[in-house]
Amino acid sequence: MHLARIRQQTPDGPEPRVIASDNPERGWVDVRSHERLRRERAGATPAAAARIAAAVVPASMSEALANGEAFVDAARAALADASGDTSLDSAPELTNALDPAAYRDFMCFEEHFSFGYRWQERPVPEIMYELPVSYFGNPRAFIGPGDDVPWPHYTRRMDYELELGIVIGRACTNVTPEEALGYVAGLTILNDFSARDIQAREMTGGLGPAKGKHFACGAGPYLVTLDALPWERGLRMQARVNGETWCDATSAEMIWSIAEIVAWTSQGEQLQPGWLLGSGTCNGGSTIEIGRELSPGDVVELEIEGLGTLRNTLGIPREGGWWPKPRRPASHA
């Protein structure tokens, strides 16, 4: 099953709608519309059917996943119904599929992270081989397919990062890798846009990336359930800039599996439906390691086998903006 969202106009502004598909090339179904009709057929008045459908299939993908079986049943029923009453155009304009309340990014590709540490003039730390290391990203920075990438005033060195995104489907705590996949809703494409100049400076502080990542993160164009993907043998991952291929890699090179990432993250905390975990950049999946550079207006397309293509255009660098004034260390006072 593929899950995505479109934007519906309302008198109070656009509202996202969850849509589902068995095969995006053959078309999509509006899940809430189908649920409303299904409830009417089961004896609800039209107004009551609309209320129930809005609760079972909310505008937020995270809230929809949080509904558990109620939402999954509604989506599967919509796909099973061949009547076509709630079918959309075969190629509707997709918006942000995901609205994760939390987003954490890992580093699972050895060639990429080995390059990254050389770039920081450091040896590869042993911890990278001991457990999956991660940081939290900004959950408000998500942009969807077709969106422009804001270019903040504090950077001149923009980059993309081609990653596999893992979407949590059910709340879980302290699970093992054997149990973990049962809590995964599916996979998506992730573009962890990076401002390399400020990132390199900040990371010398040891608290991880911050402003270097918080301005934008791309996800989508849709979420695909694990049963509909050949994920176990690895998925081909490609990046194109202005139509030219800059990366051609595979998720088979992850040194930590999807199940291990979810299991480790769930230790000592409860993961929530809709939360997004990133694989980290695939090998060769950013510009720094291939000696290329991006410019305003560049079109970045990330494609992962079975997950579609996520296309975004880089914006124009913002002028102005505030910088802190440096402090004098007390030891120099």
Added chain:
Amino acid sequence: MHLARIRQQTPDGPEPRVIASDNPERGWVDVRSHERLRRERAGATPAAAARIAAAVVPASMSEALANGEAFVDAARAALADASGDTSLDSAPELTNALDPAAYRDFMCFEEHFSFGYRWQERPVPEIMYELPVSYFGNPRAFIGPGDDVPWPHYTRRMDYELELGIVIGRACTNVTPEEALGYVAGLTILNDFSARDIQAREMTGGLGPAKGKHFACGAGPYLVTLDALPWERGLRMQARVNGETWCDATSAEMIWSIAEIVAWTSQGEQLQPGWLLGSGTCNGGSTIEIGRELSPGDVVELEIEGLGTLRNTLGIPREGGWWPKPRRPASHA
């Protein structure tokens, strides 16, 4: 103004209620109850008044702050009304005041971070004096006054961190320090609980703290607006363990001001109502720098002048739990 929450029993389980006070020693007012009565006096039917009051004063503090002037007016009106109809017992049992959708922690105290880098066997990086560096914490890990601190299986070395918490009141982007305080709802106490053994290992990866922080973060007992605090001259900050004072410091030693922290964080992204920014640990505000150690069952009290006391009891270490199996680097294959 002081804002807090209590837990009200309902047939569907406990629901938080926002309460307000001019002086917690003299008592609190239930803001939604007062708003409901105010709407009735303005001509709404009882049912309609209850609906409006629930929208204007929701259960979530972040959603309440997101309501802007509607909520602030309701809270101030409740405090101004001396009729006493909606007054609570003078010392109601407070729960989690805050439910931030995002939480970011800084390092603004030089003595503390200088110790921290020595503890990591590193020199203090220059970036610490160039701009405020931060990381995102786990927004699902918040516990409130009186709550037990979960002790995850993966640590034996638990610590507290005494911090000043800054609560965002209005959405803001690219603001200057001169503008920043207008977007701050108020201050609170923050206890950024830390698992030092796993934290020290993880941070060698350079992505910042992760499991070392994600299991618990204390906040509260309430939020106090800036106009009700002598914050400009600095606030006294104390930590007590089982009644013994282990730290006595002041927020006057922050090398980045509240306004600078908010302004820098707002560059290139939009801060949201209810988001929490931590000052970082005050000087002497954790056990590692004073050579002490915590045990299960210890009672940790953090007190900040004007912000009350946040008291939590350490839980019992969880047994079992999953650990990843180390990988072999490709270079060693």
